[in-house]
Amino acid sequence: MPLYDYACACGTRFELLVSSWSSPAPDCPTCGAQTARRPPAPAIHSSGSSAPPPAMSSAPQSWEGVHRGDREYVTRWRRTLDARQEFEARHPEHAEHRDAVAAHEGVFERRPLTYKELAARAATSKDATKAAVEAGKERTTTPAATTG
Numbered sequence: 001m002p003l004y005d006y007a008c009a010c011g012t013r014f015e016l017l018v019s020s021w022s023s024p025a026p027d028c029p030t031c032g033a034q035t036a037r038r039p040p041a042p043a044i045h046s047s048g049s050s051a052p053p054p055a056m057s058s059a060p061q062s063w064e065g066v067h068r069g070d071r072e073y074v075t076r077w078r079r080t081l082d083a084r085q086e087f088e089a090r091h092p093e094h095a096e097h098r099d100a101v102a103a104h105e106g107v108f109e110r111r112p113l114t115y116k117e118l119a120a121r122a123a124t125s126k127d128a129t130k131a132a133v134e135a136g137k138e139r140t141t142t143p144a145a146t147t148g
């Protein structure tokens with residue numbers, strides 16, 4: 001479950017664990033108006049903080065996402081993710097499934113294709129591209145087994 005920052009026009013800001021990135025923004029707890037998700041702005045979470053550090057998956061995934069390599073921003077994220085790692089070590093139930101993702105668009109949107117899975121498929125077919133295509137076909141024909 002990703003942790004997101006929300007802000008309201010009235011000035012209220014809060015964090016909320018939501019089931020997925022596509023969850024609708026909640027109403028403002030102060031005034032009840034519609035809030036908007038804020039781009040992640042990681043704080044350094046000390047051990048005394050009550051809120052868990054943001055999940056690894058909430059970290060920026062692109063050059064734009066890290067403000068084109070902004071040194072301070074990247075450093076803050078690194079510290080945040082270090083804190084997250086410590087947090088997950090203490091609370092393994094919050095650890096995310098973290099296989100490197102090979103494809104996450106189209107048929108892989110809901111359940112990304114991991115390199116592990118791709119490698120296993122490519123080992124039998126000897127062609128990674130073909131294996132990925134086959135994996136995609138299977139997902140379109142078997143929509144069941146969504147694990148959230």
Ligand SMILES: [Zn+2]
Nearest residue numbers: 008010028031
């Ligand atoms: Zn408000």
